[in-house]
Amino acid sequence: xxxxxxxxxxxxxxxxxxxxxxxxxxxxxxxxxxxxxxxxxxxxxxxxxxxxxxxxxxxxxxxxxxxxxxxxxxxxxxxxxxxxxxxxxxxxxxxxxxxxxxxxxxxxxxxxxxxxxxxxxxxxxxxxxxxxxxxxxxxxxxxx
Amino acid sequence: xxxxxxxxxxxxxxxxxxxxxxxxxxxxxxxxxxxxxxxxxxxxxxxxxxxxxxxxxxxxxxxxxxxxxxxxxxxxxxxxxxxxxxxxxxxxxxxxxxxxxxxxxxxxxxxxxxxxxxxxxxxxxxxxxxxxxxxxxxxxxxxx
Numbered sequence: 001x002x003x004x005x006x007x008x009x010x011x012x013x014x015x016x017x018x019x020x021x022x023x024x025x026x027x028x029x030x031x032x033x034x035x036x037x038x039x040x041x042x043x044x045x046x047x048x049x050x051x052x053x054x055x056x057x058x059x060x061x062x063x064x065x066x067x068x069x070x071x072x073x074x075x076x077x078x079x080x081x082x083x084x085x086x087x088x089x090x091x092x093x094x095x096x097x098x099x100x101x102x103x104x105x106x107x108x109x110x111x112x113x114x115x116x117x118x119x120x121x122x123x124x125x126x127x128x129x130x131x132x133x134x135x136x137x138x139x140x141x142x143x144x
Numbered sequence: 145x146x147x148x149x150x151x152x153x154x155x156x157x158x159x160x161x162x163x164x165x166x167x168x169x170x171x172x173x174x175x176x177x178x179x180x181x182x183x184x185x186x187x188x189x190x191x192x193x194x195x196x197x198x199x200x201x202x203x204x205x206x207x208x209x210x211x212x213x214x215x216x217x218x219x220x221x222x223x224x225x226x227x228x229x230x231x232x233x234x235x236x237x238x239x240x241x242x243x244x245x246x247x248x249x250x251x252x253x254x255x256x257x258x259x260x261x262x263x264x265x266x267x268x269x270x271x272x273x274x275x276x277x278x279x280x281x282x283x284x285x286x287x288x
């Protein structure tokens with residue numbers, strides 16, 4: 001098993017990081033178009049592709065306000081992988097966010113592609129949304 | 145042991161990707177300030193920090209023109225990790241670059257920080273240097 005693991009500092013409060021990972025309009029502003037209720041046990045739908053034709057469904061499995069968000073892919077390309085976890089901690093500069101996409105069967109080309117994409121979405125799109133007010137969500141992310 | 149593994153597509157030739165990883169002026173234009181001869185067995189020096197005060201030395205251990213570049217850290221923060229490898233293949237869109245930083249003793253916070261940084265340097269800085277003519281090297285990378 002192999003994991004994708006990133007850690008970044010964002011100069012904003014843990015509450016604002018939590019909101020960016022749990023609110024439909026904010027997820028749509030840094031990752032990709034989201035349709036969701038945002039409650040534990042509900043399923044969030046994310047759209048990919050030039051016209052949003054590829055759908056990914058994530059069950060929201062855990063929410064701890066301003067600290068932790070967990071998803072499990074229930075349909076789409078990550079169905080054979082484990083949990084998505086966002087862990088937020090207060091940091092002297094604002095917030096430390098640890099992102100984990102656990103349980104890849106092997107570190108294949110798709111793993112390496114997704115690892116690079118998460119690097120972009122976290123260090124550029126999410127960070128800029130929260131620090132500067134503008135993200136760079138899919139399909140305007142780098143075409144890698 | 146844990147590895148950092150990324151794979152990206154760059155819309156340029158394998159030769160141009162190889163040059164960007166082996167030439168002092170180009171490494172300085174997407175990663176960080178480099179001083180190097182660029183021959184196998186020689187040591188390249190890279191500078192980090194606001195004033196370039198932190199030095200990292202990498203021995204260039206393998207060069208296969210337009211295909212493969214390998215480094216080994218001989219002083220600096222990655223001394224306890226394994227090889228850095230850049231593997232380049234022709235792709236229908238230009239080039240596929242696989243980056244590996246192998247052999248981390250554990251996936252600690254520094255591993256997660258470096259994984260996020262490499263995501264930025266590859267998907268944004270190197271890709272933009274080769275596709276648009278301008279990179280975003282350290283110290284102008286995101287402060288994560």
